[in-house]
Amino acid sequence: MPQTFPSATYTMTQEKIRLGKMLFNEKRVSIDGTTSCAKCHPFSYYGADNLEKSRGNFGKINPRNAPTVLNAAGQMSQHWRGDRKDVEEQAKKALLGKASFGAPSYEWVEKRLGSIPKYEELFKKAFVNDKNPISVDNYAEAIGAWERTLSTPSRFDEFLEGRSNALTQEEKAGLKTFMDKGCTSCHSGALLGGTMLQKFGVVSPYWEYTKSKKIDAGRYNVTKKEEDKYLFKVPQLRNVAMTAPYFHDGSVKSLRDAIKIMAKVQLGADLSQKETQNIYLFLQALSGKLSEDIVTLPILPQTN
Incomplete structure (x- = not known):
């Protein structure tokens, strides 16, 4: 069982992982302000949500059961139908999902993130070579970096x-x-x-x-x-x-x-x-212990 699930496409840095953990718990990029990755994948239920089908923005019912996000980055693809190639694509496309985040556009998400000063600083540290570091692609890459650390050996x-x-x-x-x-x-x-x-x-x-x-x-x-x-x-x-x-x-x-x-x-x-x-x-015997980092919630930036 690998300790992390690295990608040939994306690099993992501590700055990206730290930012990704925060974004995984960030609700302000959803249309109703209550939906985050953690809503359907809480670690209190081992990265799933104990529901037949998850509830997204404004309580909308997702079409399928939410699989655990633990170890998910080590799989061939994401979603029950295998229609997301990796955790990064899943994180990005969930933003516009009608029964998930429900954001009206990627530009809307970028504007929301850009309105929170601390995120501007954190994105710049995580994506030092980008002229415009706050983007949905970088949002997805950061969440992917965090999810690629979610290994649970048993x-x-x-x-x-x-x-x-x-x-x-x-x-x-x-x-x-x-x-x-x-x-x-x-x-x-x-x-x-x-x-x-x-x-x-x-x-x-x-x-x-x-x-x-x-x-x-x-x-x-x-x-x-x-x-x-x-x-x-x-x-x-x-x-x-x-x-x-x-x-x-x-x-x-x-x-x-x-x-x-x-x-x-x-x-x-x-x-x-x-x-x-x-x-x-x-x-x-396949149940692994969750690390302190997995179960500890991050403090999110305040809206000014």
């Missing part, structure tokens, strides 16, 4: 590094079941997911088991390609025990139920109660 990493007693016997049994059943064919890599798009409901229609209120066609709604129907990004499993409810629509509250549903609709497997419990216990 006992599972200690186990992978050779400390065999880092996991209990039950958790080890759960890991074995997890691998033997074929879960790792999709939940792979350092984050146990986030590396590919996959059809939700390979064996059976997912909604028959999730009891979803609405059938979401996933990536098909982006590409209009028939082969992309019900395709979603495979979610990472890091901190999954802390980020209920589950799936793209938050339709399942119980992690044990989510485990059984995934086995059924993806693999055609009916897990026994013992197998389900063992996998459940293994997934608990």
Whole structure:
């Protein structure tokens, strides 16, 4: 598990990270003055929000469940449909999102930030070579720099590094079941997911088991390609025990139920109660400790 998730496109500096942490919590760039990145990704709920679907500006309901922002920068793309290439693009486009920040334009956002004197100073320090440092691109890059530090190693990493007693016997049994059943064919890599798009409901229609209120066609709604129907990004499993409810629509509250549903609709497997419990216990071991920096709120600049 890497300590940070660096980018080949963007540089990470302490000045950008500090500014990005503040902007992550900044509400004044939303149309209603109450919406920030932290509204849908509070760390009190491990970077998710414990809702089926998030509430954006003026309480508008987002179309999908908010995944955790922890470790998100290490994934292949962002959003359930994989339609944001990285955390920087996600931060920028969320500003204009009708059910997120709802800003009328990027220029409006830049004007709002420029009206707060302290931000002018902080943007200049973070983007020293820019003639006009306060821009939405730099806003997004700074938030991305902060989010690229949100790594949460767990006992599972200690186990992978050779400390065999880092996991209990039950958790080890759960890991074995997890691998033997074929879960790792999709939940792979350092984050146990986030590396590919996959059809939700390979064996059976997912909604028959999730009891979803609405059938979401996933990536098909982006590409209009028939082969992309019900395709979603495979979610990472890091901190999954802390980020209920589950799936793209938050339709399942119980992690044990989510485990059984995934086995059924993806693999055609009916897990026994013992197998389900063992996998459940293994997934608990993927919960990492949040650093002091993650849980400490920044003091934001005052409006003059």
